[in-house]
Amino acid sequence: xxxxxxxxxxxxTVPSYIMLLAPAVTFMLLMYAYPFLASIxxxxxxxxxxxxxxxxxxxxDLYTKDIAFTFTVTIFNTVCTAVLAILIAVYFRIxxxxxxxxxxxxxxxxxxxPFVVVAQMMNSFLAPHxxxxxxxxxxxxxxxxxxLQLFNFAGLSFGFLWKQVPFAVLIMHGGFQMIxxxxxxAARSAGAGMGKVITRVLIPMNKxxxxxxxxxxxxQIVGTFTLPYMLIGGKIPTTITVxxxxxxxxxxxxxxxxxxxxxxxxxVLLTAWYYLKTKLGETx
Amino acid sequence: xxxxxxxxxxxxxxPFFLMLTTSLKSSxxxxxxxxxxxxxxxxxxxxxxxxxxxxxxxxxxNSFVITTVTVLVSLVINSMAGYAFARLRFRGxxxxxxxxxxxxxxxxQTTMIPVFIMLRHFPLVGGNDLFGSGGIGLINSYTGLVxxxxxxxxxxxxxxxxxxxxxxxxxxAAEIDGVGKLRCFLWIYVPLSKPAFATLGALKATQTWNEYxxxxxxxxxxxxxxxxxxxxxxxxxxxxxxxYLMSATxxxxxxxxxxxxxxxxxxxxxxxxxxxxx
Numbered sequence: 001x002x003x004x005x006x007x008x009x010x011x012x013t014v015p016s017y018i019m020l021l022a023p024a025v026t027f028m029l030l031m032y033a034y035p036f037l038a039s040i041x042x043x044x045x046x047x048x049x050x051x052x053x054x055x056x057x058x059x060x061d062l063y064t065k066d067i068a069f070t071f072t073v074t075i076f077n078t079v080c081t082a083v084l085a086i087l088i089a090v091y092f093r094i095x096x097x098x099x100x101x102x103x104x105x106x107x108x109x110x111x112x113x114p115f116v117v118v119a120q121m122m123n124s125f126l127a128p129h130x131x132x133x134x135x136x137x138x139x140x141x142x143x144x145x146x147x148l149q150l151f152n153f154a155g156l157s158f159g160f161l162w163k164q165v166p167f168a169v170l171i172m173h174g175g176f177q178m179i180x181x182x183x184x185x186a187a188r189s190a191g192a193g194m195g196k197v198i199t200r201v202l203i204p205m206n207k208x209x210x211x212x213x214x215x216x217x218x219x220q221i222v223g224t225f226t227l228p229y230m231l232i233g234g235k236i237p238t239t240i241t242v243x244x245x246x247x248x249x250x251x252x253x254x255x256x257x258x259x260x261x262x263x264x265x266x267x268v269l270l271t272a273w274y275y276l277k278t279k280l281g282e283t284x
Numbered sequence: 285x286x287x288x289x290x291x292x293x294x295x296x297x298x299p300f301f302l303m304l305t306t307s308l309k310s311s312x313x314x315x316x317x318x319x320x321x322x323x324x325x326x327x328x329x330x331x332x333x334x335x336x337x338x339x340x341x342x343x344x345x346n347s348f349v350i351t352t353v354t355v356l357v358s359l360v361i362n363s364m365a366g367y368a369f370a371r372l373r374f375r376g377x378x379x380x381x382x383x384x385x386x387x388x389x390x391x392x393q394t395t396m397i398p399v400f401i402m403l404r405h406f407p408l409v410g411g412n413d414l415f416g417s418g419g420i421g422l423i424n425s426y427t428g429l430v431x432x433x434x435x436x437x438x439x440x441x442x443x444x445x446x447x448x449x450x451x452x453x454x455x456x457a458a459e460i461d462g463v464g465k466l467r468c469f470l471w472i473y474v475p476l477s478k479p480a481f482a483t484l485g486a487l488k489a490t491q492t493w494n495e496y497x498x499x500x501x502x503x504x505x506x507x508x509x510x511x512x513x514x515x516x517x518x519x520x521x522x523x524x525x526x527x528y529l530m531s532a533t534x535x536x537x538x539x540x541x542x543x544x545x546x547x548x549x550x551x552x553x554x555x556x557x558x559x560x561x562x
Binding site: 015016017019020021023024025026027028030031032033034035036038039042084087088091099100102103106107108109110111112113114115116117118120121122124125130131132134135162165166215216219220222223224225226241244248254257258260261264265268272275 | 299302368369386387392399402431434497529541
């Protein structure tokens, strides 16, 4: 145990680890742990402050479709992000050419664009006569008289992927770069094709980076408000975050809003459980 | 594979490209029927008109203050915690670290209500009494806009991963020289941490600069607006003025792009070095 004494003030001694950890832990307790626990407690209180399941019954009655929709959107986009980000990050790792140079400059652009702006751009890009539909019509793939309607699950997914894939690539790319070339060369000299090098060497060796990036992507998608709010708004189904805003803005109903929040935690708990299981497994 | 990459490039660039071209279109062109990718007549005046609406100097000032303070304070406290988790041994270290990671997974939008209530009732500020009543607490204050973003599990995690890569001989040498843990952190580890500082700094700056919801619920006056909130100036119930909106959007994106170009070398090195190995 580290007992290095680093500060002495009028006879008071404080171990250095406490001094180093105290500010971050205090902020985390105040900004994460307290609100997290408070929202759970308040979700079980009715308007008079008594213990009740009323908020949950109302939530299940009104928002089951939206909870299922949020879960589907999140899983679908996390899986798609995983596939696309792995493809791009692996390509960056194994190929060094003009395309990778250009793409490695381009792919970071969405990182700088906030969701509020992404939503505005997507509103214009995915509109019935927006750039995407016009481009597809010019390629002869659709008729502009019957354009694709994208202000729904499809448009939302497009927006999420546009925003989240670069973030996942950024983290995975770092992990792939750490893998020594000798592993790839050894696999190739043992007769492995590029496909096997990717699936048997690169991806397994970078499993933790991939996991971290996907956990972050998953929880960001569950918690995003602006994009679903501005793209699909109050249409049914919508996401839990839009419902939370709706309950607070129109009804000042914090009980149901907190109960909806607890459903978000439950969705995130899936990844948290898997992540912590992996972490604890590693530390044993 | 090349096909996938080219498609990905198109999809990455297209909305960004659309933002730029829309920002250069005239209002008349946007209202006319039909859609063209390129503006028929380039109208740079949109940028001027957009910046003349509202108090943009004030909005930029607010965003700069909030972003700068958040980034600086979070770098200090996250690096300290990351160092403690990576290099010091104490009872409960692993459990505390893993518990702190849970914060990374809690969707911030779902904890906003309790945080808002807590800051609204913060004692002895904004007209509040000792029990947090009677005033507005930290609403409409820079402190209220900064506090929720200072500590982040991701920052602690990133620094911890970075500091794990250092050899133990570094600590041994410092100990032999009689350098305590705090001074070892300040004199040895901090100067060697440019990539980690640049990485977290760039990510934190992006997150804070781009934040929309928190300033929306924490501010009620025009003078406290940030640049993201100011975009609402071009949108009302009846109409969105796309050309001005996109002009303003392009302008508010520039500081982040400049920051990234400046920090890119360290940033990429930081991500690669930390490996974010989990």
